[in-house]
Amino acid sequence: MSSPKSNKPKIVNGPGGYILQDVPHLVDYLPDLPTYPNPLQDNPAYSVVKQYFVDADDSVPEKVVVHKDGPRGVHFRRAGPRQKVYFESDEVHACIVTCGGLCPGLNTVIREIVSSLSYMYGVKRILGIDGGYRGFYAKNTIPLNSKVVNDIHKRGGTILGTSRGGHDTTKIVDSIQDRGINQVYIIGGDGTQRGASVIFEEIRRRGLKVAVVGIPKTIDNDIPVIDKSFGFDTAVEEAQRAINAAHVEAESNENGIGFVKLMGRYSGFIAMYATLASRDVDCCLIPESPFYLEGEGGLLEFIEKRIKENGHMVIVLAEGAGQELMSKSMESNTDASGNKLLKDVGLWLSQSIKDHFKKINMVMNLKYIDPTYMIRAVPSNASDNVYCTLLAQSAVHGAMAGYTGYTSGLVNGRQTYIPYYRITEKQNNVVITDRMWARLLSSTNQPSFLGPKDMPEEKKELPEKPTPDGVNCDGVVDIPPVTKEITK
Numbered sequence: 074m075s076s077p078k079s080n081k082p083k084i085v086n087g088p089g090g091y092i093l094q095d096v097p098h099l100v101d102y103l104p105d106l107p108t109y110p111n112p113l114q115d116n117p118a119y120s121v122v123k124q125y126f127v128d129a130d131d132s133v134p135e136k137v138v139v140h141k142d143g144p145r146g147v148h149f150r151r152a153g154p155r156q157k158v159y160f161e162s163d164e165v166h167a168c169i170v171t172c173g174g175l176c177p178g179l180n181t182v183i184r185e186i187v188s189s190l191s192y193m194y195g196v197k198r199i200l201g202i203d204g205g206y207r208g209f210y211a212k213n214t215i216p217l218n219s220k221v222v223n224d225i226h227k228r229g230g231t232i233l234g235t236s237r238g239g240h241d242t243t244k245i246v247d248s249i250q251d252r253g254i255n256q257v258y259i260i261g262g263d264g265t266q267r268g269a270s271v272i273f274e275e276i277r278r279r280g281l282k283v284a285v286v287g288i289p290k291t292i293d294n295d296i297p298v299i300d301k302s303f304g305f306d307t308a309v310e311e312a313q314r315a316i317n318a319a320h321v322e323a324e325s326n327e328n329g330i331g332f333v334k335l336m337g338r339y340s341g342f343i344a345m346y347a348t349l350a351s352r353d354v355d356c357c358l359i360p361e362s363p364f365y366l367e368g369e370g371g372l373l374e375f376i377e378k379r380i381k382e383n384g385h386m387v388i389v390l391a392e393g394a395g396q397e398l399m400s401k402s403m404e405s406n407t408d409a410s411g412n413k414l415l416k417d418v419g420l421w422l423s424q425s426i427k428d429h430f431k432k433i434n435m436v437m438n439l440k441y442i443d444p445t446y447m448i449r450a451v452p453s454n455a456s457d458n459v460y461c462t463l464l465a466q467s468a469v470h471g472a473m474a475g476y477t478g479y480t481s482g483l484v485n486g487r488q489t490y491i492p493y494y495r496i497t498e499k500q501n502n503v504v505i506t507d508r509m510w511a512r513l514l515s516s517t518n519q520p521s522f523l524g525p526k527d528m529p530e531e532k533k534e535l536p537e538k539p540t541p542d543g544v545n546c547d548g549v550v551d552i553p554p555v556t557k558e559i560t561k
């Protein structure tokens with residue numbers, strides 16, 4: 074058994090400040106692995122496609138907006154099939170697991186991983202892990218094939234079941250090893266990808282020929298680097314139904330307020346995009362943008378003004394917004410994964426608004442709509458289905474090509490392989506000093522509820538300054554990277 078070589082990030086530096094934040098490969102710690110011709114070269118569907126195989130040097134830039142004299146910046150390895158593969162078809166024993174909260178498109182991703190493995194690479198042994206990470210050691214597995222998954226994309230949820238908590242690395246890797254699994258596809262959010270990273274490290278430590286692949290899932294869109302997560306568009310679309318209903322109710326009642334609470338624990342993307350899409354919303358409240366209720370410039374003053382002007386209004390609230398305003402006595406707990414369990418800000422804020430209008434003796438009709446789970450329990454829409462298909466196919470191509478320890482993700486419209494540390498190092502949040510939030514503020518014509526002096530310093534997006542050696546590492550972890558120079 075070979076010993077692991079290095080667990081440091083693989084960084085390749087090139088001319089003009091080019092940086093490739095590369096992903097691990099099985100040969101990093103198993104250097105003598107044999108390769109095989111990719112079976113796709115004999116597949117009639119692909120043999121007609123010119124340049125179907127991805128060039129080994131293809132990479133995708135993280136940032137597409139550049140300055141004339143700026144460095145070329147960070148790049149990720151382009152996803153797709155390679156000429157050579159590191160697994161023979163009948164050698165592959167794959168498994169798929171889904172973890173964390175539900176998200177539209179989970180079943181599509183499962184279906185497409187199974188289809189890609191079966192139809193493109195002739196793989197016959199694929200297992201579903203039942204009920205998230207703990208399913209590896211506490212439950213029976215579910216055999217998967219093209220027939221079993223044929224129409225699952227039409228259903229919401231995950232046919233494999235999901236859970237929070239239960240990540241016992243040793244037991245999970247023991248189970249992988251005992252079952253002879255050599256490709257692990259892990260679909261989940263930020264917590265899940267952290268778990269995948271730990272599993273990968275343990276597999277590398279044990280020197281196993283096992284590819285560990287993450288597929289990012291989160292309707293909150295809180296995973297960094299990627300353009301957006303699958304299911305997000307579907308969730309935003311579904312939220313429109315609630316906002317429409319809120320608008321109809323608000324318009325039809327005297328001084329009506331339609332009030333919609335949407336998901337978004339720490340990141341308010343769903344509320345922001347649902348608001349931008351709808352145009353019926355007068356006020357959007359998200360966790361990243363603090364607000365206050367009472368007094369000049371406060372939320373209640375704004376609501377009163379808008380009602381007096383328009384006779385009705387619609388408010389969209391992300392569940393994580395305004396948590397700090399609620400009584401400290403309303404204790405919050407954590408879930409099995411350690412995520413903060415939120416207090417119900419929707420009910421609390423509805424009551425506060427009602428109390429305010431009672432106090433000023435003004436008629437007001439508030440209708441509170443909480444579609445929380447409805448927006449994530451639906452099957453994915455057409456565009457998310459296509460997205461899920463590309464993600465799943467890319468994930469499979471990467472594992473077959475021997476890459477491991479990566480998340481398959483869309484960056485600037487291209488499929489890429491992203492090293493785990495970039496996915497887990499921080500959370501994706503709405504930057505309220507960014508143009509997108511400004512666009513929302515001008516669309517709703519709501520105040521920011523912040524004076525310029527209150528602007529959180531750390532949220533200000535500073536122009537990127539090159540590091541002294543002329544390259545911009547943009548938050549790369551502080552472990553010294555394994556660096557290689559490209560000279561061409």
Ligand SMILES: Nc1ncnc2c1ncn2[C@@H]1O[C@H](COP(=O)(O)OP(=O)(O)OP(=O)(O)O)[C@@H](O)[C@H]1O
Nearest residue numbers: 173174237238240261262263264265267268291410
């Ligand atoms: N730091 C970590 N190390 C190992 N495992 C983790 C870690 N964080 C979370 N996990 C595991 O990942 C799984 C999913 O985590 P979590 O419940 O936070 O959901 P998630 O993947 O972030 O999805 P979402 O938040 O979008 O619903 C859980 O089984 C949890 O035990």
Ligand SMILES: O=P(O)(O)OC[C@H]1O[C@](O)(CO)[C@@H](O)[C@@H]1O
Nearest residue numbers: 174175291292293336337338408
């Ligand atoms: O009730 P559950 O399943 O823990 O999920 C709730 C959480 O899941 C999320 O949708 C993230 O997946 C959050 O927005 C929400 O707070």
Ligand SMILES: [Mg+2]
Nearest residue numbers: 173262263264
């Ligand atoms: Mg999460």
